[in-house]
Amino acid sequence: xxxxxxxxxxxxxxxxxxxxxxxxxxxxxxxxxxxxxxxxxxxxxxxxxxxxxxxxxxxxxxxxxxxxxxxxxxxxxxxxxxxxxxxxxxxxxxxxxxxxxxxxxxxxxxxxxxxxxxxxxxxxxxxxxxxxxxxxxxxxxxxxxxxxxxxxxxxxxxxxxxxxxxxxxxxxxxxxxxxxxxxxxxxxxxxxxxxxxxxxxxxxxxxxxxxxxxxxxxxxxxxxxxxxxxxxxxxxxxxxxxxxxxxxxxxxxxxxxxxxxxxxxxxxxxxxxxxxxxxxxxxxxxxxxxxxxxxxxxxxxxxxxxxxxxxxxxxxxxxxxxxxxxxxxxxxxxxxxxxxxxxxxxxxxxxxxxxxxxxxxxxxxxxxxxxxxxxxxxxxxxxxxxxxxxxxxxxxxxxxxxxxxxxxxxxxxxxxxxxxxxxxxxxxxxxxxxxxxxxxxxxxxxxxxxxxxxxxxxxxxxxxxxxxxxxxxxxxxxxxxxxxxxxxxxxxxxxxxxxxxxxxxxxxxxxxxxxxxxxxxxxxxxxxxxxxxxxxxxxxxxxxxxxxxxxxxxx
Numbered sequence: 001x002x003x004x005x006x007x008x009x010x011x012x013x014x015x016x017x018x019x020x021x022x023x024x025x026x027x028x029x030x031x032x033x034x035x036x037x038x039x040x041x042x043x044x045x046x047x048x049x050x051x052x053x054x055x056x057x058x059x060x061x062x063x064x065x066x067x068x069x070x071x072x073x074x075x076x077x078x079x080x081x082x083x084x085x086x087x088x089x090x091x092x093x094x095x096x097x098x099x100x101x102x103x104x105x106x107x108x109x110x111x112x113x114x115x116x117x118x119x120x121x122x123x124x125x126x127x128x129x130x131x132x133x134x135x136x137x138x139x140x141x142x143x144x145x146x147x148x149x150x151x152x153x154x155x156x157x158x159x160x161x162x163x164x165x166x167x168x169x170x171x172x173x174x175x176x177x178x179x180x181x182x183x184x185x186x187x188x189x190x191x192x193x194x195x196x197x198x199x200x201x202x203x204x205x206x207x208x209x210x211x212x213x214x215x216x217x218x219x220x221x222x223x224x225x226x227x228x229x230x231x232x233x234x235x236x237x238x239x240x241x242x243x244x245x246x247x248x249x250x251x252x253x254x255x256x257x258x259x260x261x262x263x264x265x266x267x268x269x270x271x272x273x274x275x276x277x278x279x280x281x282x283x284x285x286x287x288x289x290x291x292x293x294x295x296x297x298x299x300x301x302x303x304x305x306x307x308x309x310x311x312x313x314x315x316x317x318x319x320x321x322x323x324x325x326x327x328x329x330x331x332x333x334x335x336x337x338x339x340x341x342x343x344x345x346x347x348x349x350x351x352x353x354x355x356x357x358x359x360x361x362x363x364x365x366x367x368x369x370x371x372x373x374x375x376x377x378x379x380x381x382x383x384x385x386x387x388x389x390x391x392x393x394x395x396x397x398x399x400x401x402x403x404x405x406x407x408x409x410x411x412x413x414x415x416x417x418x419x420x421x422x423x424x425x426x427x428x429x430x431x432x433x434x435x436x437x438x439x440x441x442x443x444x445x446x447x448x449x450x451x452x453x454x455x456x457x458x459x460x461x462x463x464x465x466x467x468x469x470x471x472x473x474x475x476x477x478x479x480x481x482x483x484x485x486x487x488x489x490x491x492x493x494x495x496x497x498x499x500x501x502x503x504x505x506x507x508x509x510x511x512x513x514x515x516x517x518x519x520x521x522x523x524x525x526x527x528x529x530x531x532x533x534x535x536x537x538x539x540x541x542x543x544x545x546x547x548x549x550x551x552x553x554x555x
Contacts, residue, residue: 003029005028005424005431006025006158006423006424007420007422008022008023008421008423009024009419009420009421009434010416010417010418012042012056013080014392014393014417015394015416015417018040018042018043019040019042019057019438020038020039020080020391021038022036022037022163022196022391023035023036024154024156024163026134026135033133035071035073035132035133036092037074038074038075039072039074039088040078040080041056041080042054044440049450049454050454051442052442052450052454053441053443054084054440056438056440056441057417057436058435058438061434061435062091063092071097073098073152074096074102075139075151076102076144076149077102078146082102085109085110086109086113087441089110089119090115095119096110096119096121097120097121097139098120098121098122098139099125099139099148100148100274102148104271108264123139124139125141126140129155134157135154135156137152138152138153140183141176143179144166144173145236145237145239147175147274148177148272149165149166151163151164153187158193159191159423161193161195161196162188162197164196164197166392167198168208168371169208170208170212172210172211174212174215174239175211175239175274176238176239184382185382191386192384192385193386193423194385194386194423195379195385195410196389197388197389198376198392198393199391199392199398199400200371200392200393200397201371203373203400206372208370208372208375209368214332214364214366214367215243215247217365218244218247218330218365221364222253222296223250226293227328228323229327229328230296230297230299230310230313231330231332232298232301232309232310232330232333233332233333233366235300237369238265238275240366241298244296244330245278245279246279248296251296254287254294255279255281256281256282256287256296258297258300258313258321259299260300262299284318288321292327297309299313301346302332302333303333303336303343304340304343304344304346305342310346314349314350323350323355324354326356327353327354328355330359331347331359331365332360332366373404376404381408385410387426388401389412395414411426413428415428418435418436456546461488463543463546464486464489465486465488465489465547466533466545466546466547466548467486467547468529468547468548469550470507470550471554472551474554474555479554481507482504482507484503484533486499486545488545489541493537499541502540503533503536506532506533506536529549529551530547530549
């Protein structure tokens with residue numbers, strides 16, 4: 001019996017939607033040659049990760065084995081699959097492979113981070129393949145909500161793995177290649193050992209809809225609109241951006257692209273030949289000379305992001321442009337769970353301006369980029385895999401998708417981050433558990449764990465902060481009274497006296513009573529001053545703030 005094995009290890013993206021990073025390996029135990037599929041990010045929120053800029057997978061396990069890593073393949077250009085590549089590249093230093101559009105985005109990220117963009121290699125679509133150690137890897141076109149998304153065909157001596165990436169079954173995606181069942185049937189002809197498959201829409205019972213269903217309704221909406229028209233969608237959904245622009249052009253409107261990400265995606269699509277015949281756009285400055293009812297703004301910020309163009313328009317002006325009563329704003333997008341507050345805030349701000357907001361509740365102006373349950377079942381039927389490993393989904397998605405496979409007689413397993421699976425035999429088997437977590441980008445610094453930092457930020461946000469300063473002379477006696485500086489606290493409490501004065505008086509009373517032993521011990525002194533400051537604040541305002549104590553000694 002061969003001692004070599006085929007392993008699969010998700011470091012991110014399995015049991016969550018976002019932060020995708022999947023390791024495949026082949027060889028003897030603990031000596032496998034490795035490839036990494038995708039290296040993405042997820043986004044913070046003010047409730048759980050205040051101040052954090054980005055969240056990335058913890059790739060400690062992979063860094064420790066970087067000498068065994070052959071390369072990185074990126075399935076497509078969404079941030080949850082490509083966003084961490086430049087941030088983490090310095091730890092891995094191996095070639096990166098992607099199709100032209102995705103490679104263009106990756107090179108821009110690498111260059112901005114100070115890495116050589118030549119380390120990103122463009123690969124052609126299947127049947128072209130790349131040899132990496134024991135693996136032969138091809139990128140087979142999949143339709144999705146971004147151009148040139150690809151499923152990976154990963155061959156090793158242990159058989160063929162199909163890693164779908166994100167996909168939908170769309171025969172006419174408008175931009176990019178359609179789903180090609182004939183190609184996938186040919187890929188399945190040699191046998192598929194394992195299908196590692198997108199699970200995002202496993203609970204959606206109806207077949208997925210095509211991008212080509214939208215232009216007619218969007219064109220009709222714009223043609224009937226009065227005043228200025230604006231629309232937002234995912235910047236990476238190049239097909240949708242083109243649909244919006246073409247509809248605007250047919251309605252006699254000049255198109256303005258607002259938001260760096262939007263312009264960047266369109267530029268990359270044009271440069272790589274993915275996007276053709278895109279309507280001519282004008283600058284925000286030139287838009288000032290165009291009548292409002294002949295203008296169309298296509299903006300970033302479909303998820304309510306505070307700094308994106310949509311949010312800034314909702315707050316007033318952006319790049320000299322503003323919306324007014326009677327204008328129309330279209331959300332040609334689905335709100336990702338967790339982003340509802342931000343989107344509703346923008347809708348209400350527009351409403352207060354008298355702007356008419358249209359969302360996707362009618363189903364006329366947006367279609368999903370992920371395969372629904374009937375589409376997943378079609379892929380299972382087409383590829384006939386020996387085993388199914390659901391990925392790209394929360395635990396409930398993975399479990400439901402695995403159940404779907406089991407019902408069809410496919411050996412299936414629910415695999416979450418850190419579960420190393422042996423895919424060599426007839427059924428997937430857990431061979432090891434790896435410690436996984438998150439890496440936080442906080443300003444310019446990356447932390448392996450931010451529990452303490454985030455906890456402090458949340459406490460300060462909830463309870464405010466007090467800085468207590470005390471000076472002691474050469475005899476360890478208080479030199480004057482202690483004083484307090486407060487942030488995020490009311491000026492007065494229940495006694496109607498100034499909060500700072502009440503706290504300073506209580507602290508001074510303690511210092512006057514404190515014994516010599518306490519006054520000589522910085523740790524004990526800080527502990528007591530902190531306790532008294534918090535108790536004093538609690539009696540006045542009903543909250544115990546975070547307290548920092550500074551003890552200065554004259555020596």
